[in-house]
Amino acid sequence: MSTRTNLLTIPVLVMAASAAKAQSTQNNIHAAVGINYLLDSDARDATKATGFRAEVGYHLPNMGVESGPKLDYSIDLTWARNEDSGNRLDNMGLYLTGRSAFEGAGSTHVVGKSSTTPYWGLGVGIVRNEFRGTVQQGGSGGVVNADDSNYRFGARLILGVTFNNSFFVEGAYNYNGTLDGTRTDSLSAVVGIRF
Secondary structure, three states, X not given: OOHHHHHHHHHHHHHHHHHHHHHOOOOOEEEEEEEEEEOOHHHHHHOOOXXXXXXXXXXXXXXXXXXXXXXXXXXXEEEEEEEEOOEEEEEXXXXXXXXXXXXXXXXXXXXXXXXXXXEEEEEEEEEEEEEEEEEEOOOOOOEEEEEXXXXXXXXXXXXXXXXXXXXXXXXXXXXXXXXXXXXXXXXXXXXXXXX
């Protein structure tokens, strides 16, 4: 396939996606970026207190649950990186997340009829913690190279607001477990869009 054909394919796909979006009221995919703040002082000392965060998610079709809170379920993939002076801590998570509008918010769903909908959410899944860099060795004062990773149970507690059924702002407490005895939990704030 030629470069010209590839370049023409991109606008055609964008137009097709826009047309499909115009015919559908479903906003099944979300993407967000923001900041990540490490809660543990040892983790902050090894890297930096604030870092970058990115998230993508696919919102599952309505599960047909008729009683109880109406949850908007999604499969979320998250990535956060805090780094400084060659040291970096990455947290990559895969979560099943349920989000629900607060009572009296004008809708039972996160993406509802009202233009502004506050909501809460809870996610559970698995997190991969990875540290690469150098760390100060105990009392000897020496520096050693460190390269370690693990998989842990992860959870997220979310508070957010959706604007005009597409744009959203979320804050979350992210439980990521520990890596070599250091907690990797964080607070995050992201802005995103559902499309």
